[in-house]
Amino acid sequence: GVAGQQTQAALAKALAQAAPKQPDHTAAPAAPAQAAASPLLSDPRHPDNAMYNGAVSKLEALGERGGFANRKELEQAAGQIVFESKVSGLQRIDHVVPNKSGDGFFAVQGEMTDPAMQRVFVDRNQAQNQPLENSSRQAAEESQRQATQVQTQETASRSMSM
Known part of the structure; x- marks a missing residue:
């Protein structure tokens, strides 16, 4: 159906209230605030x-098959793995298994026997040498990108249906 002016006004008001407020000034240096606003993935405050x-x-469950020299590498x-999984659209990680050659891992969403399972390959050397700060920041940026993409798609579908 067609939305009336009152309905559109109510929707606009609801969207304005739900949207995060953007600061009016952008002259302040953003780097220190950005560092403080980005907890590590290991921090319970991180969304992932x-x-x-x-x-x-x-x-950890892989034990020696994981092949990590220390806790930091793991x-x-x-x-x-979290960052690569997010980029590939996984919502959760149900399994992590090493590949046959041992140079990487598959992160799997779903049951291993399910043909509809989703998986992503992660290179071992890249993964164990990537600082957690980088992965944490990249995962947060990917979450933001996905949220922006969803908002854009919702806005486009709303404008098409009017």
Whole structure:
């Protein structure tokens, strides 16, 4: 149907209230605030902390098959797995398995036997050498990009239906 002016006004008001307020000034240096606003994936305040903790526990479960020299390599690999999974559209990580050649891992969403499972390959060297700060920032940026993309798609579909 066609939305009336009152309905459109109510929608506009609701959207304005729901939208995050943007500061009017942008002259202040953004770098220090950005660093403080970006917790590590290992921090419970990070929006992808649960996904990260899941990746850590899946890597720990691999034991020696994981092939990490120390805890830091494992945590860095988990961070990179989270980032790559987000980019590939995974909502969660149900399994992490090494590939046959041992130079990487597959992060899997869904059951291993399900033909509809989603998976992403993560290179071992890249993953275990990527600082957690980088993966944390990249994961947060990817979340923001995906949220912006969803808003853009919703706006486009609303304008098409009017």
